[in-house]
Amino acid sequence: MPVVDARTEELIKETAMRIFFVEGRLHATTQVIAKEAGVNRGLIYYYFQSRDQLFEAVFKEASMVTRGRLRDLLLSNGKSFQEKIGEFVELTIDHGMKYPYLEMFLVTEMNRDGSTLLIPLEDDTRKELLRNLGKALNDEIAKGTVPKMSPEQFLINVLSLCTYPTLYKPILQQMANIDTPRYLKMMEERKTLVMKVLFRGY
Amino acid sequence: MPVVDARTEELIKETAMRIFFVEGRLHATTQVIAKEAGVNRGLIYYYFQSRDQLFEAVFKEASMVTRGRLRDLLLSNGKSFQEKIGEFVELTIDHGMKYPYLEMFLVTEMNRDGSTLLIPLEDDTRKELLRNLGKALNDEIAKGTVPKMSPEQFLINVLSLCTYPTLYKPILQQMANIDTPRYLKMMEERKTLVMKVLFRGY
Amino acid sequence: MPVVDARTEELIKETAMRIFFVEGRLHATTQVIAKEAGVNRGLIYYYFQSRDQLFEAVFKEASMVTRGRLRDLLLSNGKSFQEKIGEFVELTIDHGMKYPYLEMFLVTEMNRDGSTLLIPLEDDTRKELLRNLGKALNDEIAKGTVPKMSPEQFLINVLSLCTYPTLYKPILQQMANIDTPRYLKMMEERKTLVMKVLFRGY
Amino acid sequence: MPVVDARTEELIKETAMRIFFVEGRLHATTQVIAKEAGVNRGLIYYYFQSRDQLFEAVFKEASMVTRGRLRDLLLSNGKSFQEKIGEFVELTIDHGMKYPYLEMFLVTEMNRDGSTLLIPLEDDTRKELLRNLGKALNDEIAKGTVPKMSPEQFLINVLSLCTYPTLYKPILQQMANIDTPRYLKMMEERKTLVMKVLFRGY
DNA sequence: AATGAATGAGGCTTCATTCAT
DNA sequence: TATGAATGAAGCCTCATTCAT
Numbered sequence: 001m002p003v004v005d006a007r008t009e010e011l012i013k014e015t016a017m018r019i020f021f022v023e024g025r026l027h028a029t030t031q032v033i034a035k036e037a038g039v040n041r042g043l044i045y046y047y048f049q050s051r052d053q054l055f056e057a058v059f060k061e062a063s064m065v066t067r068g069r070l071r072d073l074l075l076s077n078g079k080s081f082q083e084k085i086g087e088f089v090e091l092t093i094d095h096g097m098k099y100p101y102l103e104m105f106l107v108t109e110m111n112r113d114g115s116t117l118l119i120p121l122e123d124d125t126r127k128e129l130l131r132n133l134g135k136a137l138n139d140e141i142a143k144g145t146v147p148k149m150s151p152e153q154f155l156i157n158v159l160s161l162c163t164y165p166t167l168y169k170p171i172l173q174q175m176a177n178i179d180t181p182r183y184l185k186m187m188e189e190r191k192t193l194v195m196k197v198l199f200r201g202y
Numbered sequence: 203m204p205v206v207d208a209r210t211e212e213l214i215k216e217t218a219m220r221i222f223f224v225e226g227r228l229h230a231t232t233q234v235i236a237k238e239a240g241v242n243r244g245l246i247y248y249y250f251q252s253r254d255q256l257f258e259a260v261f262k263e264a265s266m267v268t269r270g271r272l273r274d275l276l277l278s279n280g281k282s283f284q285e286k287i288g289e290f291v292e293l294t295i296d297h298g299m300k301y302p303y304l305e306m307f308l309v310t311e312m313n314r315d316g317s318t319l320l321i322p323l324e325d326d327t328r329k330e331l332l333r334n335l336g337k338a339l340n341d342e343i344a345k346g347t348v349p350k351m352s353p354e355q356f357l358i359n360v361l362s363l364c365t366y367p368t369l370y371k372p373i374l375q376q377m378a379n380i381d382t383p384r385y386l387k388m389m390e391e392r393k394t395l396v397m398k399v400l401f402r403g404y
Numbered sequence: 405m406p407v408v409d410a411r412t413e414e415l416i417k418e419t420a421m422r423i424f425f426v427e428g429r430l431h432a433t434t435q436v437i438a439k440e441a442g443v444n445r446g447l448i449y450y451y452f453q454s455r456d457q458l459f460e461a462v463f464k465e466a467s468m469v470t471r472g473r474l475r476d477l478l479l480s481n482g483k484s485f486q487e488k489i490g491e492f493v494e495l496t497i498d499h500g501m502k503y504p505y506l507e508m509f510l511v512t513e514m515n516r517d518g519s520t521l522l523i524p525l526e527d528d529t530r531k532e533l534l535r536n537l538g539k540a541l542n543d544e545i546a547k548g549t550v551p552k553m554s555p556e557q558f559l560i561n562v563l564s565l566c567t568y569p570t571l572y573k574p575i576l577q578q579m580a581n582i583d584t585p586r587y588l589k590m591m592e593e594r595k596t597l598v599m600k601v602l603f604r605g606y
Numbered sequence: 607m608p609v610v611d612a613r614t615e616e617l618i619k620e621t622a623m624r625i626f627f628v629e630g631r632l633h634a635t636t637q638v639i640a641k642e643a644g645v646n647r648g649l650i651y652y653y654f655q656s657r658d659q660l661f662e663a664v665f666k667e668a669s670m671v672t673r674g675r676l677r678d679l680l681l682s683n684g685k686s687f688q689e690k691i692g693e694f695v696e697l698t699i700d701h702g703m704k705y706p707y708l709e710m711f712l713v714t715e716m717n718r719d720g721s722t723l724l725i726p727l728e729d730d731t732r733k734e735l736l737r738n739l740g741k742a743l744n745d746e747i748a749k750g751t752v753p754k755m756s757p758e759q760f761l762i763n764v765l766s767l768c769t770y771p772t773l774y775k776p777i778l779q780q781m782a783n784i785d786t787p788r789y790l791k792m793m794e795e796r797k798t799l800v801m802k803v804l805f806r807g808y
Numbered sequence: 809a810a811t812g813a814a815t816g817a818g819g820c821t822t823c824a825t826t827c828a829t
Numbered sequence: 830t831a832t833g834a835a836t837g838a839a840g841c842c843t844c845a846t847t848c849a850t
Contacts, residue, residue, distance in 0.1 A: 210810090233845090446827090576762065636841070
């Protein structure tokens, strides 16, 4: 008997979100997704047309926050550079803890030919971001708080220090024999720590 | 033409290595691997029993260097801490450029239930490593070259600063509009840069 | 906009008629039929119980004219044999132009085991028709206007000369590079031409 | 246990040929085809990549004879027009009896958008054929053996008189209560009869 | 060693149909 | 009447794997 429920679409999306990006089962079958959502498999196609489109919908929803973040933050006014980066670090670590596998999918997907999921930044936006970043960065370099480096290298440092730990959570846990509560505590500590590594005298 | 040659096994392994860990096609079928190696598909099973075992063989071979590195380096004598880390950074960046997708697989694999590929370090070894690291790190902290942090956090910093860029090569290239030669140059620069970020006054 | 209208049933039937027998999309899904009719898919089942029964209803409606034609014409009085056949030819060609794919479905359907759509003529009717036809035909043969042949063969000739062109319209258009207006003109010409082929001296 | 047999591909093709074009089950599933051929379903994909390609292979093989026939015959020398048409009629009726459903598929297929199965005649070939036909036909018209008509109409007459009966075999059998042996006899008779209908005084 | 053929499990998707509202 | 949601039975296809030669 059909369970008529207007929230089914949302339920499927949330279940898929968890399976894909929280638990990292990127290759979960529609069968499995339907079962864990407690719905008929056909409904996935009813609402999303194909597995790929479900994946895309979920991915886009999970990415949206991240997409706007860099831009909003870096272009915002009234905050110092270090404040901006501090917020960015915090947001990125939190987001990474929420969806640990989103980054991994991003990496895999970027290497697929003809990927349509990742719409690149427009050239103008990208250039403006790097220009702004470069200016602020040079000030820091002049002050001696950051060693001399290009904006690109700085960006890599920020992202790697924030993203890597979520990606490698299981490995870290095993290597350092850390349980989940302690892992979460470490991640909280990292928010400040990363800033200290990035900016001398922070 | 049949490849009547004792090196067929090696040929398969090398081809798989390239496909899996250099080109990142972690889900390449046996069909494809056999074709690109120019051998019959059955031979994969003749030599490796299953796709999984081929994967494992290739993975182990590619990992072996890395596996021993941490241990060898950190336990070695006659080098200062910064020298040791410096070498480690160099090795890690080079290895990551050679097999960009090895790390990605590691991440994916670590999250599979019942993974048998990654044999954890023995408890004693792990503890000794962290103890040694901790001691040297505390000296640096005392000297003011490194902000106060646990050995685990320091390790995460080292690995993330070295590994992330190989994982995100395509994204970086697109975001910063970098071509391959420039990317390679940036990676070379990173070897020193990472040290400067890790150690103030490097 | 919902179509709140007692003519919904008729609308579905007309749309299906067009889709099935005018455009030849004999395998159109209920989805498509509903969409093109602008109604909800469930209504098809409300009015027709199943896709098959919709098809049957439409088929029967389209066939009805044809069904009675042979009988009415051949049993009618006050017309000569050639006049009767002439009218039959005209009706058949016109009907074929109206529903080009009705004939094709007939062919397909006849070969399905357990087809219930095509109710065979009663034996008595069939025999009487053939007897009447045979008598008139023999008169023509005696007059030398028709070569010696059985009534069955004559019937096949009539039907094939009238029906085939509608069935093969696209092929004819491509083979002979004929556009639709010219095709229609040719079909008009055929009405006389077929008679000339059937009856020498017509 | 695998039944290694070099003729499996041929077996599949022959079975499909029978199912599709002799028995008219144009929508038979790969399941059914495999079962009737006594092979594993996967083999269909091993040899033919997809159901469509199997269909195409079978269709092309069955069509090849027909494709060349019109051309070869009509362009051949040393035969009178009536002889040529006589042979063509004979070949067409025989071919139609062999693959009764080939014609039906052709009809269906011609109406599919983007059909790639039916490669149209080249324009030059088509024009030459019609020109040759027109010339010979005009001679016959002048002699009074054929009523005045265009080459296209003549072609339609030939094809319809030969093809229709195979298409309508089941209907004819039911309508006229004819069993198979008698049907075959009628088809044999038709070879001459069609010529008599086409050419007065044949 | 090497190969082409064969197998079977499972994945994605479509679609007629049913149901609650 | 009308609708959107839900169901389940197929159908197509891929792929790791096995086997006879």
